[in-house]
Amino acid sequence: MATDTAQSIFGASMAPFKSLQETVPIAMDMVKRGKFKLLKTFLGPAYDGLVLKKGKQSKQSFMHADHDICYDWTYAKGRNPQIDRLYEAGKAAQWNVSTDIDWTKEVNPLDIARPIIPDKFCPAAPHPMWNKLTPHEQAVERQSLLAWLLSQLLHGEQGALFATSQVVQSIPILDGKLFGASQIGDEARHVEVFHRYLAEKLEKRYEINDNLFVLIEAIMQDSRWDVKFLGMQIMIEGFGLGAFRAIREIVNEPLLEDIMLYVIADEARHVHYGVLALQEFYSKELSEKELAEREDLAFEICLLLQKRFLAHEIYEEFYGQKMTLSQWDQFAYDSYLMQIFRDSMFDLIIPNLKQIGLLSPRIEPLYRSHGLLRNDLGKSAPDMKNEDYLLKVR
Numbered sequence: 117m118a119t120d121t122a123q124s125i126f127g128a129s130m131a132p133f134k135s136l137q138e139t140v141p142i143a144m145d146m147v148k149r150g151k152f153k154l155l156k157t158f159l160g161p162a163y164d165g166l167v168l169k170k171g172k173q174s175k176q177s178f179m180h181a182d183h184d185i186c187y188d189w190t191y192a193k194g195r196n197p198q199i200d201r202l203y204e205a206g207k208a209a210q211w212n213v214s215t216d217i218d219w220t221k222e223v224n225p226l227d228i229a230r231p232i233i234p235d236k237f238c239p240a241a242p243h244p245m246w247n248k249l250t251p252h253e254q255a256v257e258r259q260s261l262l263a264w265l266l267s268q269l270l271h272g273e274q275g276a277l278f279a280t281s282q283v284v285q286s287i288p289i290l291d292g293k294l295f296g297a298s299q300i301g302d303e304a305r306h307v308e309v310f311h312r313y314l315a316e317k318l319e320k321r322y323e324i325n326d327n328l329f330v331l332i333e334a335i336m337q338d339s340r341w342d343v344k345f346l347g348m349q350i351m352i353e354g355f356g357l358g359a360f361r362a363i364r365e366i367v368n369e370p371l372l373e374d375i376m377l378y379v380i381a382d383e384a385r386h387v388h389y390g391v392l393a394l395q396e397f398y399s400k401e402l403s404e405k406e407l408a409e410r411e412d413l414a415f416e417i418c419l420l421l422q423k424r425f426l427a428h429e430i431y432e433e434f435y436g437q438k439m440t441l442s443q444w445d446q447f448a449y450d451s452y453l454m455q456i457f458r459d460s461m462f463d464l465i466i467p468n469l470k471q472i473g474l475l476s477p478r479i480e481p482l483y484r485s486h487g488l489l490r491n492d493l494g495k496s497a498p499d500m501k502n503e504d505y506l507l508k509v510r
């Protein structure tokens with residue numbers, strides 16, 4: 117008992133320092149790049165998420181929102197015909213989690229004969245430790261990895277639900293408000309479908325990753341509608357869409373593949389809407405200085421998405437005794453799974469940033485130096501068809 121008590125005291129007293137180790141690199145990176153304004157945006161949320169662990173401390177978290185609500189008395193529906201068309205498409209494409217998904221399909225996340233995630237996509241599989249595990253232990257890790265990924269998507273969906281609600285209030289375009297209302301219904305469905313799948317089929321759910329919490333809180337608290345929109349509709353939705361199509365391609369699980377097809381079709385509309393609305397706003401309404409600020413913010417979010425989503429919750433559960441956190445970070449970062457996620461996500465995000473005018477010659481070399489820019493930039497959302505969102509990696 118004495119040892120247990122000592123460990124718990126030691127663990128508790130060390131926790132803030134461990135968290136600071138994660139917070140400081142984010143802050144130092146921004147200071148090195150001279151991004152003091154961005155530091156202000158992220159520092160509060162970083163303290164809440166990484167030091168106080170606000171996303172993990174209780175059943176609810178409260179974030180303060182401070183934005184203007186824009187009432188549009190013109191009712192000028194169709195002023196932006198492309199967004200209007202998306203609104204019509206959104207209304208026609210509503211589906212029902214309860215009746216359109218075949219929940220009678222059996223899922224066995226611990227199936228040894230037919231692994232739910234093939235070994236080539238499991239980060240730990242190339243390591244000698246993997247072969248020392250029993251087949252059942254390997255299956256538990258596969259189940260946990262999928263549950264971790266889907267849990268983060270679930271938490272991101274709840275964030276998308278709130279961010280969309282905020283943007284509906286703030287956006288000065290009526291077509292945007294109407295489309296946004298249809299998107300709120302979509303995001304509610306996504307929360308419902310991922311929660312139900314995790315509860316009924318995987319029977320496991322993880323808390324929000326601290327870095328995802330930081331990002332979501334920073335977006336929720338910014339008072340500028342276009343910044344919320346950029347952060348959520350282009351960056352986090354791009355991250356989600358990249359993950360959805362990667363998961364659909366790598367899992368051996370027909371029910372989840374069906375769910376992903378429904379969700380991907382919805383998300384494609386959302387990202388398309390984000391690009392249309394911001395393209396117009398950024399080309400007409402913002403000064404060069406304001407644009408450069410958005411450009412810097414988008415780049416910082418790209419770095420966070422590239423470097424900070426390394427499944428620390430999986431490390432703590434399975435590998436904390438076997439390797440150091442920095443060894444795990446390198447190991448997870450280099451894994452085939454993470455490479456696929458990064459490629460899938462940035463192939464979608466970067467062309468959209470260019471389309472909305474946030475990839476100027478000033479910032480392009482920075483993207484290139486961090487390996488975020490390919491020579492053959494793909495299509496942006498307005499040019500993509502549904503089939504372009506399906507990935508082929510096997």
Ligand SMILES: [Fe+2]
Nearest residue numbers: 273276303306
């Ligand atoms: Fe969604």
Ligand SMILES: [Fe+2]
Nearest residue numbers: 276353383386
């Ligand atoms: Fe969405």
